[in-house]
Amino acid sequence: MNAVIASLGGKLAERWLAGLALPGVVFVAVAAVAVRLGHAHWWDLWLLAREVDRLALGSPAPGTGSALLIVLGVVLASVVAATATQSLERLVLALWTQGWGRAGEAVTRRRRRRWHAAVARYEAALRDKARRLRSADGATGPLPDTQALARACDRIALTEPDRPTWIGDRMLATAVRVRACYDLDLAAAWPRLWLLLPEETRDPLALAQADFTAAARRVGWGLLYLALGLLWWPAAIIGLGLCVAGWRQGRGTVSVLADLVEAVVDLHVRALGAALGHPTDGTFGTADGQAVTVLLRKDR
Incomplete structure (x- = not known):
């Protein structure tokens, strides 16, 4: 021990x-x-250099x-x-x-609204991508970048926000x-x-x-x-x-x-x-x- x-x-x-x-x-x-x-x-x-010299040499016999x-x-x-x-x-x-108490509740609510909006955009893009891939004209135009939208959700929070940060x-x-x-x-x-x-x-x-x-x-x-x-x-x-x-x-x-x-x-x-x-x-x-x-x- x-x-x-x-x-x-x-x-x-x-x-x-x-x-x-x-x-x-x-x-x-x-x-x-x-x-x-x-x-x-x-x-x-x-x-600054003069001050350092003064401290070092100011006293003849420190x-x-x-x-x-x-x-x-x-x-x-x-x-x-x-x-x-x-x-x-x-x-x-x-x-x-x-949680920051009451002050953090407003921040958390704002982050929660942003997260839900980002998730809604991601889910809408997923549905649109699946529909276009099933349809005959799916090759016309670029498909939605669902990975970028998923990363946008994760930048806010991985799950529904419950903290201000x-x-x-x-x-x-x-x-x-x-x-x-x-x-x-x-x-x-x-x-x-x-x-x-x-x-x-x-x-x-x-x-x-x-x-x-x-x-x-x-x-x-x-x-x-x-x-x-x-x-x-x-x-x-x-x-x-x-x-x-x-x-x-x-x-x-x-x-x-x-x-x-x-x-x-x-x-x-x-x-x-x-x-x-x-x-x-x-x-x-x-x-x-x-x-x-x-x-x-x-x-x-």
């Missing part, structure tokens, strides 16, 4: 250093540049204590920035995956698909499924979850840089770039995570049923899913 704890502690320290401490030091450096240059001298590299105080100040400032980023990370994750609906789509295929409550089944998984199966899931969280953290750093843009406008450009990159990373990684979760259900749902006292000899069907869901919910 001591070896396991030591290994885990090393991994956590490495993750903290790479994900928070080093970006925090960079943010503190940019903040120092922003405070010194401001909007009026945002381009003045000579002024003491070790002064140097330690400077280093300590930088470390503390980077820790404060990293702590603020962790709070923003949790906020971004909540905005991506939660595409990312939130992408995770819910997995539960909807599992319910449709097995009639299984994924929220109730997932903790038990996780306990049944071997280590080599958990690792990709943990990695995908870490990547998704890192995307939210990148947006958190972007928000801090946007705030720094009030003092030095180039920082706002950096922040906007980080927010866009984090958002795109979040959309990609949540798809990977949702696909992995669905794959785990497909491959291990029979083992879950057997562990709960409901073994199946053949295909795991909706009747089995209903029975397992009753066991999981402890319904009477």
